[in-house]
Amino acid sequence: MLKISRMSDYAIVLLTAMAKLASEQQTARALSDQTGLTLPTVGKLVKMLAANELLCSQQGRHGGYRLARPADKISLADIIESIDGPIAMTECFTVEHDCEREADCGLKPHWKAINDGVRQLLDRTTLAELIEPIPQVPVWFDRRTPTATSATIRESGSDKSRQVGSAH
Structure with missing residues (x-):
């Protein structure tokens, strides 16, 4: 985790x-x-x-x-x-890391990209x-596509859904 x-x-x-x-x-x-x-x-x-x-x-x-x-x-x-x-997703990016596999590790460049992405988001x-409020409208994304092309608000107490727009 x-x-x-x-x-x-x-x-x-x-x-x-x-x-x-x-x-x-x-x-x-x-x-x-x-x-x-x-x-x-x-x-x-x-x-x-x-x-x-x-x-x-x-x-x-x-x-x-x-x-x-x-x-x-x-x-x-x-x-x-x-x-x-320092923010480090894996031990590879800590100052005191000691990894015997580092020279042969094919994953380190991938972890670096992930680490850099997380760091940029936090930055x-x-x-x-x-401190700004987040809108409290419950939105569920259409799971048919990984890009979530449409969002749906489910009305409480009914099975009805209505389209609220595109996520593009």
Whole structure:
């Protein structure tokens, strides 16, 4: 299973909450209350995110944290790498990899393309996009073709479906 770490997930939750109040400075306690994350977890995350220049911190009585740059300039890749290190789909792309088969591996170029594609998607997805609402219309794609040429909305309580347009 491919998945990001729990701490990266929590960092994304934390930063999206902060992005909603972009100009406001937040304390660790307020962020904990807003997100439902424990105060020790928030404390650990804000330190890591500040060390990686995603957050700015201000000490003192009126201290707290704020985004270091606008939400549309912070990508998911930035967040994940600040918590987990470089994005790598396989061990081949980690710094400390040690593979005796590397010289004869025919899959490495394919994994590189996949790794690069995932990295690009995460790089293009910003905090600003994550705080935008997603339309809540349930859409099922026509499974007859892999390109999903038409989408169908199923009306609740009936077997009727209606075409809502092309996915091209």
